[in-house]
Amino acid sequence: MTDVQSTPFGAWASPLTVEKLTSQSPVRFSQLKSCGRDLLWIEARAHEAGRHVIVRFREESFTDLTPVGFSVLSRVHEYGGVAYCTSDEMVYFVNGEDQNIYVQPIDDPNTVNQITRSDEKERFADPVYDPNGNRLICIRERHFVDTEPENDLVEIDVESGEISPLHQGHDFYGHARVAPSGEKVAFLAWDHPNMPWNGSQLYVMTLLPAAGDASIIAGGQSESIFQPEWLSDDKLVFSSDRSGFYDLYLFSSEGTYTIAADEREYGHAMWQIGSTQFAALNDTLVLANPDHTELTLVDSSTEISTPVESGASSYGNLVKFREGFAYSQSNVDKYNAIRVRDSFTDETRTIKSAGESPIESDYVSRPESISFPGSNGEEVHAFYYAPKNPQFIAPTKERPPLLVQAHGGPTSSTSPSFSPNIQFYTSRGWAVLDVNYSGSTGYGRAYRDRLLNEWGNRDVQDLAAGVRHLISLDRIDPQRVAISGGSAGGFTVLRALTTTSVFKVGASHYGVADLRALAEDTHKFESRYIDQLVPEDELDARSPIHHVDDLSCPVIFSQGLDDKIVPPDQSRVMFEALKNKGIPTALFMFEGEPHGFRQLQTQITCLKGDYYFFSRVFGFDPVGIDDSALATAETAHMELL
Numbered sequence: 170m171t172d173v174q175s176t177p178f179g180a181w182a183s184p185l186t187v188e189k190l191t192s193q194s195p196v197r198f199s200q201l202k203s204c205g206r207d208l209l210w211i212e213a214r215a216h217e218a219g220r221h222v223i224v225r226f227r228e229e230s231f232t233d234l235t236p237v238g239f240s241v242l243s244r245v246h247e248y249g250g251v252a253y254c255t256s257d258e259m260v261y262f263v264n265g266e267d268q269n270i271y272v273q274p275i276d277d278p279n280t281v282n283q284i285t286r287s288d289e290k291e292r293f294a295d296p297v298y299d300p301n302g303n304r305l306i307c308i309r310e311r312h313f314v315d316t317e318p319e320n321d322l323v324e325i326d327v328e329s330g331e332i333s334p335l336h337q338g339h340d341f342y343g344h345a346r347v348a349p350s351g352e353k354v355a356f357l358a359w360d361h362p363n364m365p366w367n368g369s370q371l372y373v374m375t376l377l378p379a380a381g382d383a384s385i386i387a388g389g390q391s392e393s394i395f396q397p398e399w400l401s402d403d404k405l406v407f408s409s410d411r412s413g414f415y416d417l418y419l420f421s422s423e424g425t426y427t428i429a430a431d432e433r434e435y436g437h438a439m440w441q442i443g444s445t446q447f448a449a450l451n452d453t454l455v456l457a458n459p460d461h462t463e464l465t466l467v468d469s470s471t472e473i474s475t476p477v478e479s480g481a482s483s484y485g486n487l488v489k490f491r492e493g494f495a496y497s498q499s500n501v502d503k504y505n506a507i508r509v510r511d512s513f514t515d516e517t518r519t520i521k522s523a524g525e526s527p528i529e530s531d532y533v534s535r536p537e538s539i540s541f542p543g544s545n546g547e548e549v550h551a552f553y554y555a556p557k558n559p560q561f562i563a564p565t566k567e568r569p570p571l572l573v574q575a576h577g578g579p580t581s582s583t584s585p586s587f588s589p590n591i592q593f594y595t596s597r598g599w600a601v602l603d604v605n606y607s608g609s610t611g612y613g614r615a616y617r618d619r620l621l622n623e624w625g626n627r628d629v630q631d632l633a634a635g636v637r638h639l640i641s642l643d644r645i646d647p648q649r650v651a652i653s654g655g656s657a658g659g660f661t662v663l664r665a666l667t668t669t670s671v672f673k674v675g676a677s678h679y680g681v682a683d684l685r686a687l688a689e690d691t692h693k694f695e696s697r698y699i700d701q702l703v704p705e706d707e708l709d710a711r712s713p714i715h716h717v718d719d720l721s722c723p724v725i726f727s728q729g730l731d732d733k734i735v736p737p738d739q740s741r742v743m744f745e746a747l748k749n750k751g752i753p754t755a756l757f758m759f760e761g762e763p764h765g766f767r768q769l770q771t772q773i774t775c776l777k778g779d780y781y782f783f784s785r786v787f788g789f790d791p792v793g794i795d796d797s798a799l800a801t802a803e804t805a806h807m808e809l810l
Contacts, residue, residue: 219767
């Protein structure tokens with residue numbers, strides 16, 4: 170047995186090397202669907218430059234259905250969402266490169282035929298197959314030169330490719346679902362300035378014998394509806410936050426009533442079209458995933474909820490499968506996996522893991538759920554990860570450096586699922602605080618609404634309060650506190666560095682620096698989002714780009730050159746300003762990367778670059794990490810002063 174060494178925090182040798190992360194790149198599972206006896210899903214493969222592939226599970230074996238040269242990816246709203254559907258024999262999918270819809274026989278996937286023949290200005294998302302009309306019903310988005318894109322609900326003839334509108338007039342549409350008989354379709358719609366989690370409407374529209382009038386059955390300007398799903402032709406289940414939490418409701422000829430209301434969240438902020446949190450198993454039973462933390466069977470006729478499974482860090486992608494169900498599961502010490510129960514009498518089993526864990530269980534830092542008083546004294550939730558490496562201890566009285574993580578959105582959230590990036594730090598002697606600051610989803614509408622008009626204030630105050638909380642408990646070194654975030658989290662990073670003295674170094678990944686530029690030059694989905702987060706007369710005052718004089722600590726920037734959400738110039742301007750002030754800084758500009766990095770090498774370069782940069786700033790040896798790859802990377806520019 171190797172003797173335990175006394176070594177300063179941050180200088181521990183970790184078995185989780187960059188090379189191991191590179192060689193054991195995991196896939197990301199999404200969009201599970203059942204097709205007869207088969208189970209299908211999407212694998213996002215960073216090692217294939219972020220390509221999205223449909224995989225089929227049949228008779229205990231796996232087959233890639235998406236041929237080389239195709240990637241199943243929608244770009245509606247820029248964030249996309251569900252990008253394929255099936256009939257009994259066919260798979261229909263949106264191709265990432267040209268956004269057209271293609272079809273392939275599920276038993277002959279190499280035979281691919283194009284259905285739509287649109288140019289790059291027309292996009293599609295969340296198709297569903299309607300056998301009665303031999304058509305697809307989906308969301309369409311059309312782009313123009315001088316006006317914002319138009320979104321509508323359309324039908325597409327799968328033989329001719331002819332596209333016909335079904336419903337128009339709203340700024341946004343989502344989650345269209347056809348009733349079992351094909352006689353009706355339910356869908357969501359919402360309008361500026363709302364995001365779908367602020368207020369949306371649930372429609373039901375007649376399809377047979379012909380498309381008829383659509384009726385609003387739930388929702389409004391201040392009520393958010395999430396995920397309509399048909400149990401039968403007369404039963405539609407959906408989630409609404411009218412009570413302050415995303416409860417489950419049932420709409421039928423008898424009216425609308427609650428079937429699950431326990432101050433838990435049966436829905437979430439719909440950043441991607443078609444995202445789900447429950448599944449219809451038959452005309453009575455719903456398999457739900459409250460708070461993403463357990464599987465619960467909800468009987469819509471008795472309103473009785475029965476726990477099915479818990480214990481994982483999170484669950485998702487629920488779908489009926491054979492006589493049972495399938496889902497994805499994440500844990501604190503391993504990559505997520507797809508699990509199935511063929512029937513309710515069978516045991517649940519894992520059929521595929523996203524990848525082999527790159528670190529042994531003894532080295533994994535388990536998250537500790539903590540809460541503390543944040544802005545205005547209101548409770549804030551976070552996950553704390555302590556340094557963990559059985560080969561090392563730190564000298565007596567030394568406290569570890571801390572990395573604070575600010576998630577994106579900002580109306581999003583973080584979970585305690587296994588993160589190799591977090592373990593990369595904790596196994597080297599760092600502590601990590603992953604914060605669900607005010608505005609995060611998953612804690613009810615009041616928690617989510619805390620950030621209205623307060624973005625750049627309350628989120629920053631909450632992060633700083635988390636650091637002070639750990640300092641008061643003597644768990645971290647107050648002189649070695651780093652902060653990292655991407656997109657909206659990148660804005661929070663820059664705002665924190667210009668308005669507080671708590672953080673000593675930061676990393677901004679495609680972060681917002683100029684709020685006014687973002688408001689004037691971003692995509693349609695978020696073009697009015699900022700209206701509810703920051704008053705117009707405070708856009709400049711809260712923009713970090715106008716407060717460079719208040720920034721006196723080092724910052725490293727990472728930015729995709731194909732980013733349509735945060736213009737690359739925002740990172741470049743901040744970098745140049747710091748460089749001109751003589752403050753240590755670094756900039757990475759990645760060719761071919763959109764908003765959110767998809768390529769494995771980009772992700773590794775950012776992780777390695779951030780850690781090396783933080784180590785240089787804090788003055789300790791980043792064991793096993795040097796700047797050689799950074800200095801020679803063709804896609805990155807780095808300058809340390």
